[in-house]
Amino acid sequence: MSAVPAIDRFRRVPAVRTDEELIAEVLAGQTASFAELASRYREKVERLCARFFSDRELVRDLAQESIIRSFAGLSGYRADMPFLGWLRAIVANVCYDELRRRQRRPEDLVADFTVAEHLWVQLVNEVTPEEIVDAAEQRREAHDLAHQLLDSLRPEDRMVMVLKESEDLSVGEIARIMGWSEAKVKIRAFRARQMLRKQAERMLTVKRGRAAR
Amino acid sequence: MNCFEARKEFVSFWRRTLNPARRADFSQHLEHCDRCDRSFRLFALSAPVFHSDREPEVAPRSYSTPPRPRIAVARRPMRRVPAAPAPWRAMAAAVALLMVGGASVWSVQRIPSRNFPDTFAADDLRAAPTAYFPDGAAIENPAEEPALFESIAPDLGQPNEG
Numbered sequence: 001m002s003a004v005p006a007i008d009r010f011r012r013v014p015a016v017r018t019d020e021e022l023i024a025e026v027l028a029g030q031t032a033s034f035a036e037l038a039s040r041y042r043e044k045v046e047r048l049c050a051r052f053f054s055d056r057e058l059v060r061d062l063a064q065e066s067i068i069r070s071f072a073g074l075s076g077y078r079a080d081m082p083f084l085g086w087l088r089a090i091v092a093n094v095c096y097d098e099l100r101r102r103q104r105r106p107e108d109l110v111a112d113f114t115v116a117e118h119l120w121v122q123l124v125n126e127v128t129p130e131e132i133v134d135a136a137e138q139r140r141e142a143h144d145l146a147h148q149l150l151d152s153l154r155p156e157d158r159m160v161m162v163l164k165e166s167e168d169l170s171v172g173e174i175a176r177i178m179g180w181s182e183a184k185v186k187i188r189a190f191r192a193r194q195m196l197r198k199q200a201e202r203m204l205t206v207k208r209g210r211a212a213r
Numbered sequence: 214m215n216c217f218e219a220r221k222e223f224v225s226f227w228r229r230t231l232n233p234a235r236r237a238d239f240s241q242h243l244e245h246c247d248r249c250d251r252s253f254r255l256f257a258l259s260a261p262v263f264h265s266d267r268e269p270e271v272a273p274r275s276y277s278t279p280p281r282p283r284i285a286v287a288r289r290p291m292r293r294v295p296a297a298p299a300p301w302r303a304m305a306a307a308v309a310l311l312m313v314g315g316a317s318v319w320s321v322q323r324i325p326s327r328n329f330p331d332t333f334a335a336d337d338l339r340a341a342p343t344a345y346f347p348d349g350a351a352i353e354n355p356a357e358e359p360a361l362f363e364s365i366a367p368d369l370g371q372p373n374e375g
Contacts, residue, residue: 047266051262051263121258124254124257124258125254128240129226129239129240129243129250129253129257130240132253132254132257133226133227133229133257136257136260136261136265137265142261143261143262143265145258145261146258146259146260146261146262146263147262149258149259150259150262161263162262162263165224165263165264166262166263166264196259197255200255200258200259201255203258204254204255204258
């Protein structure tokens, strides 16, 4: 039997501090509190970066840069919006800068596919939807090929697609994050969808053509 | 389920958040609707990035790495592995370098000190006047050869005595 009464055991559990409390501590000079804040959101930050880039080292670097930028700009954070939303805007802008820096031409898309990627597209063409979902969870090449497909988009289009599809943000939120008008976001989303469909069709057609040979 | 509803459920189906009954409806619709089925397959090409929360580390070996054709490996030309350099080669290279360096120094010593522009601008530029005979022969300085001139045109050089 434990000698510590149940109520005391509950008291010993450290209270979970809110984001706002941690931020207040950091701004008051306790910079160590930022480590807790960073560890709380690191996974989400890396996941968002991974929607833009497949290279894991690069993803870690960009996540790290985003966190450092958020630390440097913490005094500019306003409590009227959630910290995650503010952090997401920083991550999006860091990734956008990197996308623009390494912009690829759309014609590079169907350049070279591995045998595994070829098999993945063949599988997408032939098996049932349930089997496609199952296989995508296990196959690295499904992610690699999806990244190749998204590489065909312009950086602006890709930003809109990721923020809209993956992060489920509204047009207004994307416009605020990117500093664009809502009309521009809508146009970008429309063009991105068209382009994505065209490239996906092209990818499947290429695969069929190669398979037929 | 109609086409409009089915297309709204693509993401939920991918993320496995549909309840079993709805999931069955969705699968059944895709089975009978070629357009929705095609759209889902196109969607599946980008969905791993947009709608999956984690990436697999490496693809399972069973079906992602098919055996490569052996003939391709057999036909590949053998690469020569470069041998480790012998110690005498370094010494020979050093001696050769010294000889080349010595020869360069020696040749530099022999060349006159005038550089190219000096040479170009100095007396070498002055060409000596040259006279040419009809048969192609030439003399360097016709002024110093009066006898030769007289031998060609003896009458022109003398006053008329008649």
